[in-house]
Amino acid sequence: MSTSTRITLDPLDLAGIDDLLTPEEKAVRSSVRQMCEERIQPYVADWFEQGTLPDPRGLAKELGSLGVLGMHLEGYGCAGMSATDYGLACVELEAVDSGIRSLVSVQGSLAMFAIWRWASEDVKQRWLPAMAAGQAIGCFGLTEPDHGSDPANMRTSARQDGSDWVINGRKMWITNGSIADVAVVWAQTDEGIRGFAVPTDTPGFSAPEIKHKMSLRASITSELVLDDVRVPQEYAFPEVRGLRGPLSCLNEARYGIVWGSLGAARSSLAAALSYSKDREQFGKPIAGFQLTQQKLADMNLELTKGMLLALHLGRRKDAGTLQPVQVSLGKLNNVREAIEICRTARTILGANGISLEYPVIRHMNNLESVLTYEGTVEMHTLVIGQAMTGLAAFR
Template identity: 65%
Template sequence: MASSVEELFAFDSLLNDEEREIRSTVRKFADSTLRPNLAEWFENGTFPVRELAPEFGNLGLLGMHLDGYGCPGMSATAYGLACLEIEAADSGARSLMSVQGSLSMTAIHKYGSEEQKQQWLPDMAAGTKIGCFGLTEPDFGSNPGGMRTRATRKGTDWVLNGSKMWITNGTVADVAIVWAQTDDRIRGFLVPTDCPGFSANEMHRKLSLRASITAELSFDDVVLPADAILPESRGLASPLGCLSEARFGIIFGSIGAARDCLESAVAYSKTREVFEKPLAGYQLTQAKLADMAVDIGNGMLLAVHLGRLKDQGVIRPEQVSVGKLNNTRTAIRVARECRTILGANGITLDYPVMRHANNLESVLTYEGTAEVHQLVVGQSLTGESAFR
């Protein structure tokens, strides 16, 4: 009898009833609402954020692991499993979850005032308000500490100038969490997107994450009141703390994309005949499928292990880096190998494999490139920093 990766690794035995129910619910949502439209969204380079965000909110997927203010307060492992199922559909859809919940809402939840939390979090959890997270700049990706965006005091107000690049949901957001240099280190600011001097331009001609909205943000003398600052944000550690939350979701999500590729390749190999025999019946094909199943299963085990550590409150940043590094590299390798099984059909949008492979090129590098995470792990092993 044919087995899935989950069955091969007895994956369900690692989950409790609630986690299995969440996974099943999110998988059904992905199957019914996302998958039928993904090829069209990807081909057209669009994603209906405004329409879909309330549906994500109704399922409790936005700020899923946060407590209070309309957030479900689920476990980190449950959140990870939801990311896995959404990214098994498409990485761009999981980016909506990550940017809204793990970046924008987490920044407000961790560093905001009570008034800011009350103002924004309930509507963001419901998906009726959209947030974006402005950290990366055109010249500062892996080195965000060098950012040029600056907020200057003018009386009791702040004046914001600069730009941000590669900002998911930037053109549809109601509020941008913007990180800027100040005379008192890097600080976070809540910037309503209807402020005079704020502009967002959608970035086109992408070959990856096409079912996702990406923008460049510009700030030209944007005047913000004193209470726009996130009062508990202090230095680069604040946005990096949010990034660690997003990276955790990628550990699960990327392996979901890999699983979807493998399932597509297995199904295709069983129906495609080559020399009057199913492709699945050849040793080379089975060797490829077996190796990929083992890699994906190991990635799933690692993800759940890290989820349990996070639920216990003992996970360390370098452990998140291990998961992100391993599972994104595994996922893109699997996607490319699955494409070889599908042959020419694998490059079409009739199958999800090339779409996943293209998306994973971005997932491999955002929230910290593979090289950055190698250096984080290397520093943990040696005690020596090799970033400079």
């Protein structure tokens, strides 16, 4: 066999993981990457610095036209693509900014999935086609000011009054809250925790935006305030009771993070690699020094392992065999390693690493939020520990 043919390797994919993707999957990735590079990447550092997302509705419509909003859902105007397609899209979205991936993730994997999976047919028909097109924006109200990792003790409540439900409570750290047209709200009832699709123009509903963030600054984060918000019976999710409803949605969102966090890591590694070849010290590029190459190699190893894990979980999800503990494995590992990649990349860039002229410090700050939301390190650690030992250590 001839060995004369020389294979050119991608320095960010030395393992050749791309060979495991189908042409269709690569085409999805290419389309999302092109849109992000043209529409978002040139401006996102300024958005982050200003702490704003200037035209979220316009951006949502563009993302809807691309087909990435609820892209892994079937029917109702959704693209019906595979879980692996969705994961690859998340990588490209988060490679430009975690806030952009959060917008898509909350819209599709939390708000749309909750309605698609649990709402009545009338509610699905009312909201899902518009949400898939980006013409309506959704948010997901679970976390409260005093209850994050322990949603079973949420204080938001809903009581029946005739044929209506009346909801009172507060939700905190809600992506898309101030721009949402519909809020999926989880509340305590006499029947246990139930979900509601609440139009945000309902009297008593407000969503003040949260300011002074140092993370996810190119993303809209809000508090939800519900004061005697009255909604008809048909807006309540008819079948699901307890934490099964919200946790099913969180599992969808966590899956996207398994992939998306690697986009931030890849972007930071690419910036460090490019910078190290241009930056000269002691008469040569710093890429030529052993300690720099060790950092680059270690970052590449962790990115490679994270991508292999994400792809494996994506194939399991497409096969219908993915388990929640496996998502916890992916979320815990990939976000933790992505942050470490970003921090190491920052050291290669030196003082320039803290400048928004480069993406690294922005990704570092964003990933601090990603590490916490959709399950903290502690919670995913205990999920894995329980699966290993058969013993719950949450209390």
